[in-house]
Amino acid sequence: MANLQKRADGKWRARYRDSGGRQHAKHFARKVDAQRWLDEVTASVVTGQYVDPKAGRLAFREYAEQWRAAQVHRPTSAAHVETMLRRHTYPTLGDRPLSSILPSEVQAWVKRLSTGDGDRPPLAPSTVSVVHGIVSSVFKAAVRDRRIMANPCEGTKLPKTERRQVVPPTTEQVDAVREAMPDRLRALVTFTAGTGMRQGEVLGLTVDRLDMLRREVRVDRQLLTLTGQPPRLGPPKTKASVRTIPLPQVVVDELAAHLARFPVGPDGLVFTLDGEPITRSVFGHVWRPAARAAGLDVGTGMHSLRHYYASLLIRFGESVKTVQVRLGHATAAETLDTYSHLWPDSDDRTRDAIDSVLGDRARARGDSVGTGDA
Structure with missing residues (x-):
């Protein structure tokens, strides 16, 4: 219900009741302005787009x-x-x-x-x-929730994000960072470089997820280290993160030597410091000096070993789909966005493919092909 009334002081009072039965009023100097406002409010109530001015x-x-x-x-x-x-x-x-x-x-x-x-x-x-x-x-x-009519973030111009190409570490750098780590964490470097697992997945690795006979590791959880809370095991990053990764023999051998030298604790964690789970902050203090000594990008963190693993798979001819599954990416597009520049250049294959078809046709016509003539 809405009405328009002229007051004794000459102003116009527009009133209406919202869908909840609450009355609202506003005063205007001109009748035309009061009527326009009342029409807009009435239309919003009727169409279900009404927003209570007090809600915001x-x-x-x-x-x-x-x-x-x-x-x-x-x-x-x-x-x-x-x-x-x-x-x-x-x-x-x-x-x-x-x-x-x-x-x-x-x-x-x-x-x-x-x-x-x-x-x-x-x-x-x-x-x-x-x-x-x-x-x-x-x-x-x-x-x-009908607290505001529009999102003020729409149309915001954001700073341009330039995606830097991933530059994987060399094998020499991986060896160097391994040697710079404490004895207890050297196997961690080899394991991560040989499986491509994320930091939380590696720090949350328990011995029951390892199958040394089949040479594989099951990834279905990670170590969560939240501020103000003790470390605990939780779900992995995404559903695609749940996967089984084959273990190279070099990783199996180093893990066996590590477990023989540093037995797991009651929680079953393979990698610990002083018998305790390794939080991200604690690991960072250990990793950064070793990474600097090896000439790695400190800002990339332990993720650089994941890049190294991906680069090896690509170098030895693994498909995009295989790399995606091994890394636990949600889609192949994510894998290509990150590592497409590492796949072998296909320019020569493109030239050969076109020449093999159009070149044969040209030779059949007696055209000059491959002579360098304009």
Whole structure:
């Protein structure tokens, strides 16, 4: 129900009741403006697109925390989202009402993340894109909940992310990083370089997942090391991460020597330090000096050994599908996006294929082929 009434002071009062029966009113100096506003509101109520003006007064932080608690995230993903919101979003947008945040303000916030702000260093373009994506998901949920009419993150211009080509380490570098590691973790380097497993998968490897006779390892979980929580075993990154990887003999031999020298503890973990699970932060302190000594990109972390494994499979002729399955990638496209430049160049095969068909036809016609004539 809506009505328009002229007040004693000459202003026009437009009133309506929303779908919940609550009354709302707004005053205008001109009747035409009051009628236009009333028509727009009435149409939104009728079409089911109505948004209560008061619904958007909720602070972004409060709504984002409600949204975060309702998400079905893996533990590592949940921790990542919490960190991105707390560190990079709440200081700027956290106390603002949802409905007050404008697209121009989101754009300005993205620029500050990209260029740095005061004591905060600039974030990498890929990190800015991730943070913006999380915030956009919060606003999309707010639109679905009818708290705001539109997502202010739509149309934001993000910094260009330049994908760097993977440069796998050489075998000499893998050997060097292995020698620079503590005795207890040297087998870890050989094992990772020989299986391509992710860091969490390797640190969560238990002896019952190894089949030395069949020379294979079953990957179906990883070690989760979340802030404020003790390390524990949890599900792998994705469904595609569950896989069985063949073990080369060099890996089997080194694992056997490692287990003979460093028996597993009660938890069954193959790789430990001082009998305890190895957290990511602790491993980083051990890995970085060894990586520097070997001339590896420290920022790539232990992932460089995964790149080494992939490069060997490609060099020895394994198909894209095989590399995808071994690495636990969700799709072959992900594998190609990362490693396509490592597959042998096919330019000569392309030339030969065309020449074998069109060249034969040209020779049959008596055309000059392969003489260098223009």
